Amino acid sequence: ARPENKGKTIVTILCDTGERYLSSGLYNYEEE
Numbered sequence: 001a002r003p004e005n006k007g008k009t010i011v012t013i014l015c016d017t018g019e020r021y022l023s024s025g026l027y028n029y030e031e032e
Contacts, residue, residue, distance in 0.1 A: 001009060
């Protein structure tokens with residue numbers, strides 16, 4: 001991977017997994 005695209009790939013992964021974690025109920029304990 002190119003250095004200039006290194007951060008972009010990480011951001012994309014975090015955004016994708018972030019939505020999955022939220023929908024899976026990982027953050028539900030914070031709402032209680």
